[in-house]
Amino acid sequence: MNNSLLDWYQLHMEKLEDSQLAAPLQTEQMEVGKNAYAKLESFLSSHDFTHIHLVYDKHTFQAAGESLVKRLPSHNQITISKTELSPDANGDVIANETSIAYLLTEVQRPDVLIAIGAGTIHDITRFVSYKMGLPFISIPTAPSVDGFNSKGAPIVLKKRKITFQTQAPIALFADTSVLAEAPRPLIAAGVGDMIGKWTSLADWQFGTMMAQEPYSETAVAMTKEALKLVTSSLDDIKNQTDIGMKALIEALLKSGMAMSLFGLSHPASGGEHHLSHYWEMHYLEKNKKQLLHGAKVGVACGLLADHYHKQANKLLLTDSRLTINQQEKAQAILASIPSGDEIRRTLSSVGGSTTPHELGVPSELVENSIKHAHTVRDRHTFLRYINESR
C-alpha cells in the first residue's frame, strides 16, 4: 500500500508548533498512480461496504465511472446505484439547491457514496453524504482544484456561495492516466489554483505581522513544498505525462492537507481568492456561465502581483505606523511574490488564460474587485492594507 501522502501529513503533524491543534486526517487511504483504482476494491471490502452509490456527470462517467462500474461487480457482490448530475442552462453542473435535492431524492441507503469528477461533483457529494451521515470516497478525474480532500463544501444557495464545513473523503483514488485525459483548461486551472499560493502565502505572512492572523510555519512549509512541486514540473504538466499529472495532483492534495492541518484556509487562500470570489458572485447574480475556479485564481494572482508590487511597496515606505523592522519585513514578504509577468508566463506555459481579458472577465468588474474584494472575507491581506490605507 502506497500511503506516502498520509505519511507526509503525519510527519508534519508531529512538527506542528501547537500540538493541541494537530488534527488527524479523516482520510484513511490516498492512492495516486496508474493503477490506483485497483486498490478501491480492497478498500471497499476491508470496510464491508457492499452497497455503493456513484455520483458523476456525463463527462466524468465516460472518464472513469464506466470503467469503475465494469470493474466492481466482479468483487464480493457489490450493489451499485448511481446518479448522473445534469448541467444547468449554461451547460455547467452547479453545486446548488437543485443538484443537492436531486441527489438526495436518488440516494437510498448505501454504505458509502463515491464522487467521480472534479471540484463541483465533490462538493455536491461531500455535502449530501455528510447530511445523510454517510462517508464518501473521492475519485478525482481532473487535477483542477485543491479541495478534493478538504472538509469545506462551497454551495450556491439563492445565487450566493456559502462554504459549509462538512467532511473529508475517507479515501481517495486518483488514476494518473485518467487525469492525463482531462481537458486542458481543467489541468491549467489546477496550476492556477496552485500558483495562487504565491500571493496567498505572502498575504498570510503579512496579515500575521499586521493583524495577528493565526499562523503556522509548518503549514507554510507544507504549502511551499506543494507549490514547488508544480513549478518544477511545468514541462511534464504541459505534456500531460504521468509524472506531470502525479506532481500536480499530489501538489493539490498536499495544499489541501496543509489547510486540514492548520484548520483554516489561510495557507491557500489570500487576496487572489478574494478576487476570484468577487468575480464569481457577480457571475452568479448575472446568471453567467461560470469560469473555472483555478483559472480565475491564476489570473487574479498575476493581477495582484503587479498591484502589490506597485502600490503596497509605496505605502509601506511612507507608513508612519510601521517600525523600520516591520517595513523591512513587509518588503521582504512582497519580494517573495514573483512579478506579474512571471506568473502569466507560468500560466501560459501550461495553456492557461493569463489575463482577465483572455478569461472574459469585464474590465469594470476587475476594477471594482481590486477596490472592494478585500471585504468578501474578514482576513488581513496586502489588498486590504492597500484599500484601507487610501
Ligand SMILES: [Zn+2]
Ligand atoms: Zn482555490
